[in-house]
Amino acid sequence: MKKVENNRYKQTIYWPYWLSLLVLLFDLSIVLAVWASLGETAALTAFALTIALSIFFFQFTALKIMIQGDELFVGRARIERKYLGEISVLDKKEMLFLRGPGINPSSYMALRFWVKGGVKIELNDSRDPTPYWLVSVKDPANFVTLIEN
Numbered sequence: 001m002k003k004v005e006n007n008r009y010k011q012t013i014y015w016p017y018w019l020s021l022l023v024l025l026f027d028l029s030i031v032l033a034v035w036a037s038l039g040e041t042a043a044l045t046a047f048a049l050t051i052a053l054s055i056f057f058f059q060f061t062a063l064k065i066m067i068q069g070d071e072l073f074v075g076r077a078r079i080e081r082k083y084l085g086e087i088s089v090l091d092k093k094e095m096l097f098l099r100g101p102g103i104n105p106s107s108y109m110a111l112r113f114w115v116k117g118g119v120k121i122e123l124n125d126s127r128d129p130t131p132y133w134l135v136s137v138k139d140p141a142n143f144v145t146l147i148e149n
Contacts, residue, residue, distance in 0.1 A: 009067040009146045013136060015058055016114045023054050063112055063136065067147055072121075074135050075110045085122030087147060089140040092116040098134055112136045119143060 015023070027050035035043030066073040070081045090098065095118050098104075099111060108130050111118070115136035122132045137143045 008069075009065075009143075011065045011138065011143075013063040013065070013112050013115060013138065015061070019114065020058070023057075027051060027054055063110055065110075065135065065137065065143075072147065074108075074133060077108055077110070077133070079123070079125075079133075081147070083123055083125040083128070084147070085124040087122070087144050088120040089144055090118050090120055090134075094120075095134075095136075104131060107131055108133045110135045 027047075030050050031043050031047045034046040063075055064073070065075075067081075072079050072081055072084065095111075095116065098120065099109065106129055111134065115138055117138070117140045118134060118136045119140050120132050120134055123130055
């Protein structure tokens with residue numbers, strides 16, 4: 001979901017539906033195994049625990065991207081926009097290269113494997129050893145336009 005209001009941009013990238021369904025099926029397989037071996041009470045407890053943990057991880061693993069005023073927030077990282085350099089829109093092939101053979105271990109990566117495109121944000125801060133941020137974004141071109149304005 002994206003929101004643009006008064007120089008603010010917010011996008012949260014959650015699991016896709018197919019991954020949520022896969023997690024739910026794993027939860028149900030655990031509950032079935034517990035039910036077969038320990039009975040109904042244990043199965044109900046296992047059901048409650050697995051669903052609660054899945055909901056927790058669904059929220060915890062969400063990638064939150066926000067532009068607020070003159071700051072950019074990506075996940076738990078934050079930087080002022082004055083320290084941002086060149087921002088490149090990356091397609092699937094470029095993202096695969098930069099998170100694979102072309103990886104720079106000192107870069108900041110906020111990636112979600114189910115999002116194919118993204119952006120590479122160069123940093124211009126001499127105090128920061130991080131050369132760039134590699135960020136999964138659902139609409140990279142729109143993101144670059146918003147961050148540059």
